[in-house]
Amino acid sequence: xxxxxxxxxxxxxxxxxxxxRITGEMSANFRKWQETxxxxxxxxxxxxxxxxxxxxxxxIAALISIYKTxxxxxxxxxxxxxxxxxxxxxxxxxxxxxxxxxxxxxxxxIKDLC
Amino acid sequence: MAEENYSxxxxxxxxxxxxxxxxxxxxxxxxxxNETGFRAGxxxxxxxxxxxxxxxxxxxxxxxxxxxxxxxxxxxxxxxxSTEFNPLKVDDPNLENIELLQKGGMGVYLIxxxxxxxxxxxxxxxxxxxIII
Numbered sequence: 590x591x592x593x594x595x596x597x598x599x600x601x602x603x604x605x606x607x608x609x610r611i612t613g614e615m616s617a618n619f620r621k622w623q624e625t626x627x628x629x630x631x632x633x634x635x636x637x638x639x640x641x642x643x644x645x646x647x648x649i650a651a652l653i654s655i656y657k658t659x660x661x662x663x664x665x666x667x668x669x670x671x672x673x674x675x676x677x678x679x680x681x682x683x684x685x686x687x688x689x690x691x692x693x694x695x696x697x698x699i700k701d702l703c
Numbered sequence: 704m705a706e707e708n709y710s711x712x713x714x715x716x717x718x719x720x721x722x723x724x725x726x727x728x729x730x731x732x733x734x735x736x737n738e739t740g741f742r743a744g745x746x747x748x749x750x751x752x753x754x755x756x757x758x759x760x761x762x763x764x765x766x767x768x769x770x771x772x773x774x775x776x777x778x779x780x781x782x783x784x785s786t787e788f789n790p791l792k793v794d795d796p797n798l799e800n801i802e803l804l805q806k807g808g809m810g811v812y813l814i815x816x817x818x819x820x821x822x823x824x825x826x827x828x829x830x831x832x833x834i835i836i
Contacts, residue, residue: 613717646809653805674741683798
């Protein structure tokens with residue numbers, strides 16, 4: 590369900606292989622899965638929201654877990670391709686202070702970092 | 704636009720609540736647009752998940768949900784027979800502290816922030832939560 594790839598050896602990209610809702614058990618699986626990938630060696634981690642259909646508070650807690658892993662090494666977490674509704678949800682919780690939320694594609698975000 | 708009225712019951716399982724939330728989102732989205740549809744789905748999943756996580760429901764207890772899609776407002780009424788729990792008495796989470804935020808309190812906060820009004824009462828052994836979007 591989740592995919593992790595590296596771009597330019599140091600930028601990690603997390604995406605969903607198909608459109609899904611990050612809620613309940615899926616959130617728990619997402620949290621477990623992120624512990625199995627090498628986020629710590631990334632200078633930046635990008636989460637591609639293209640396939641995130643919906644997210645609830647449990648899904649947001651999973652994103653916070655990724656943020657904690659990434660920020661512990663001084664790296665940034667960038668979220669791209671999010672729907673307007675999900676962006677509003679994250680802003681309501683003031684998580685736009687922690688996550689860098691960009692209105693662009695993964696390719697454009699990587700290009701901006703290089 | 705005439706008012707649409709729907710009554711549902713949902714089993715207290717997180718995966719069933721997720722599917723139900725998607726259904727409510729879709730019903731509301733059809734006449735009210737993406738944003739209100741998203742809000743309705745979010746409120747349903749947060750309120751019903753709270754009942755499952757904290758309510759000590761028996762296996763055969765069902766959560767009843769009434770959905771009214773009116774011209775001006777969408778009203779969601781959620782009824783359950785679990786232990787008395789008034790979500791309006793839950794303190795808002797400290798948004799400055801992500802450790803605490805991650806542990807809980809986000810759900811009730813989101814229900815309050817994404818609705819126009821929330822009313823709660825405990826009556827005849829049932830929690831009744833009415834949310835107006």
